[in-house]
Amino acid sequence: MTIAPLDNTTPIKKTRLSHNAVFWIGFSVVMALLIIAPLVLPEFWRRFLTEVLIWGLLAMSSDILIGYTGMVSFGHSAFFGLGMYGAAAALLMFSPPSLLLALAFGLVASALVALFVAYFSTRLRDIYFAITTLIFSQIFYVIIFTWTEVTGGENGLNFRRPPLAIPGLFSVQFTSETMHWFVLAVVAGSYLILRRIMHSPFGMVLQSIRENEPRTRAIGYPVQRYKIVAVMLSGLFAGLAGVLYAVQNRFAAPDFIFFLISGETVIFNVMGGIGTLVGPIVGAGFFLLLRELLGRLFGEQFPYLIPLGVIFIVMIIFLPQGLLGFARRWLNR
Amino acid sequence: MELTAILLSIPWDQILIQTVNGVVTGMILALIASGLTLIFGIMDVVNFAHGELFMLGAYIGVVVLATTGNFWLALLMATLVVALLGAAIQIATLRPLIGRDPLTTILATFGVSLILQNYALWQFGPVARKIQEPFTGRFNLFYLEYPWYRLMIAALSAAIIGGFWLFLKYGKYGIWIRATTQDRVMAQAMGIPVPWVHTAAFAIGAGMAAASGVLFGPLVGVNHTMGLDWVLKAFIVVVVGGMGNLGGSIAAAIFISLLEAYASIWVSPAQAVIVSFIVLILTLLFRPTGLFVPTPK
Numbered sequence: 001m002t003i004a005p006l007d008n009t010t011p012i013k014k015t016r017l018s019h020n021a022v023f024w025i026g027f028s029v030v031m032a033l034l035i036i037a038p039l040v041l042p043e044f045w046r047r048f049l050t051e052v053l054i055w056g057l058l059a060m061s062s063d064i065l066i067g068y069t070g071m072v073s074f075g076h077s078a079f080f081g082l083g084m085y086g087a088a089a090a091l092l093m094f095s096p097p098s099l100l101l102a103l104a105f106g107l108v109a110s111a112l113v114a115l116f117v118a119y120f121s122t123r124l125r126d127i128y129f130a131i132t133t134l135i136f137s138q139i140f141y142v143i144i145f146t147w148t149e150v151t152g153g154e155n156g157l158n159f160r161r162p163p164l165a166i167p168g169l170f171s172v173q174f175t176s177e178t179m180h181w182f183v184l185a186v187v188a189g190s191y192l193i194l195r196r197i198m199h200s201p202f203g204m205v206l207q208s209i210r211e212n213e214p215r216t217r218a219i220g221y222p223v224q225r226y227k228i229v230a231v232m233l234s235g236l237f238a239g240l241a242g243v244l245y246a247v248q249n250r251f252a253a254p255d256f257i258f259f260l261i262s263g264e265t266v267i268f269n270v271m272g273g274i275g276t277l278v279g280p281i282v283g284a285g286f287f288l289l290l291r292e293l294l295g296r297l298f299g300e301q302f303p304y305l306i307p308l309g310v311i312f313i314v315m316i317i318f319l320p321q322g323l324l325g326f327a328r329r330w331l332n333r
Numbered sequence: 334m335e336l337t338a339i340l341l342s343i344p345w346d347q348i349l350i351q352t353v354n355g356v357v358t359g360m361i362l363a364l365i366a367s368g369l370t371l372i373f374g375i376m377d378v379v380n381f382a383h384g385e386l387f388m389l390g391a392y393i394g395v396v397v398l399a400t401t402g403n404f405w406l407a408l409l410m411a412t413l414v415v416a417l418l419g420a421a422i423q424i425a426t427l428r429p430l431i432g433r434d435p436l437t438t439i440l441a442t443f444g445v446s447l448i449l450q451n452y453a454l455w456q457f458g459p460v461a462r463k464i465q466e467p468f469t470g471r472f473n474l475f476y477l478e479y480p481w482y483r484l485m486i487a488a489l490s491a492a493i494i495g496g497f498w499l500f501l502k503y504g505k506y507g508i509w510i511r512a513t514t515q516d517r518v519m520a521q522a523m524g525i526p527v528p529w530v531h532t533a534a535f536a537i538g539a540g541m542a543a544a545s546g547v548l549f550g551p552l553v554g555v556n557h558t559m560g561l562d563w564v565l566k567a568f569i570v571v572v573v574g575g576m577g578n579l580g581g582s583i584a585a586a587i588f589i590s591l592l593e594a595y596a597s598i599w600v601s602p603a604q605a606v607i608v609s610f611i612v613l614i615l616t617l618l619f620r621p622t623g624l625f626v627p628t629p630k
Binding site for chain 1: 334377429430436437445447450452522561565569572576601603606607612614617618621
């Protein structure tokens with residue numbers, strides 16, 4: 001009788017493709033499907049898919065904080081909403097409306113808000129950070145809601161959709177297909193940029209803050225400065241999602257700064273799997289699809305948030321990694 | 334001459350009225366915040382569903398009042414039912430999360446708050462309900478007829494908080510709660526059933542929120558979104574007063590309510606909320622551990 005060796009010496013079967021190649025093949029396949037989708041899907045689902053991508057971008061931006069830096073933000077609606085109102089300002093002030101100006105205004109507005117929020121809230125950790133971001137978003141909600149002369153108050157602002165244009169090159173009106181492709185391009189680009197940033201030394205420092213903040217500080221990293229940059233980065237991409245949403249729906253409303261949006265952003269993250277960047281997009285799709293199905297099964301009046309809340313709690317308890325949690329290590333390699 | 338002009342321009346009567354208003358809302362807020370701070374102190378759980386428990390208490394008050402017509406019975410029933418509900422919520426959602434990252438408990442209670450809020454909307458509809466005041470006597474305060482009921486709310490809230498404090502200080506189970514707050518592991522080792530103390534603390538906090546909901550119901554309409562406004566204020570109070578510090582929360586509740594009441598002399602109540610936000614920001618900047626606690630060494 002031979003004694004089995006203690007360690008498994010048989011070599012692990014090498015995958016023939018490198019990790020990188022598999023990632024890019026997977027990415028291309030998903031991209032190809034999403035590009036073809038609007039040509040196949042009926043109008044309603046086309047719009048639905050575009051919205052999922054926008055909400056996914058918002059959730060992905062908040063994943064930088066939740067998943068990578070270990071700070072749960074309950075105030076992402078502020079960045080999202082200020083992106084919307086920034087775009088609205090550009091589209092109402094300049095005639096003809098310009099997409100580039102809308103993007104610029106929205107991003108500047110959300111970056112300013114993010115700087116303000118980041119400066120104060122990063123002094124605090126854990127629960128205190130969550131509460132402070134929540135209260136900051138509520139401040140902006142109150143300001144926008146009550147400043148009726150400028151923001152339209154409760155009714156919000158309506159505007160025309162700008163054409164898809166690069167000055168001096170071309171200018172075409174958006175159709176629902178080009179809208180989808182435009183949003184898809186922005187979201188995919190954001191994903192690649194954020195993935196690159198999270199793999200960079202900067203992203204590594206953020207992850208080390210998540211794992212052990214005192215030690216990171218002891219090594220000599222200025223932790224608070226890193227956190228401020230992380231919140232700003234996150235806010236910037238949330239603002240980008242806000243601009244996209246404003247352009248798609250042609251209005252800006254205070255409801256989108258309300259706390260509920262921040263809460264849903266966190267739900268998307270937890271459902272999809274934090275710390276994966278794509279997880280939140282999947283989570284947004286899962287959440288919105290469930291909501292749509294419940295609405296169709298039981299009618300529009302059905303309080304869909306009750307079953308979704310139950311599913312959310314059950315997932316926190318039994319599936320804390322989220323839908324894509326199993327792939328977390330692989331996606332971050 | 335200058336001084337008298339300035340003194341005359343200050344609306345003293347309004348300031349006095351707003352002081353009374355501020356103390357009344359401050360006591361209600363203190364009642365909500367002390368439940369919140371109890372739950373936080375004992376198990377590091379920030380209860381996002383606290384505002385919804387407050388709202389649900391008010392609704393149960395509406396229902397019981399409609400069937401029996403007795404305000405005090407409504408107050409008692411709402412407190413008991415919501416306390417039981419709180420215990421059930423704690424057992425179902427928070428107990429499995431013991432030992433996990435405290436942030437997961439925020440998420441779980443947030444899920445609970447979504448469920449409760451939408452249940453209320455579904456069950457009672459979006460139209461605000463009214464709770465009738467138990468007595469309608471008024472007294473003259475300058476040009477106003479001020480209802481006695483408001484003063485009674487303040488007194489009753491103070492009585493509940495006082496009773497709770499005595500219970501924590503001298504009651505056997507109160508001592509269990511304080512022991513668990515100080516050192517969970519040691520309390521367990523001394524034979525205190527820590528999981529049940531957690532459940533009981535959550536139930537007490539929920540009951541206090543429900544009681545304040547019923548008490549506050551007559552002043553404003555009862556609707557399904559009232560929870561969020563109050564839980565935000567209570568969060569501010571708990572942070573300004575120092576997390577997990579009962580006395581600090583009460584002081585901060587009155588302080589912030591007074592400031593908001595004075596601010597609403599000049600601006601609309603919706604904008605007066607910003608004053609408490611500013612207090613919060615200043616606190617975080619200069620005294621992140623809380624205004625009403627001794628400076629940590």
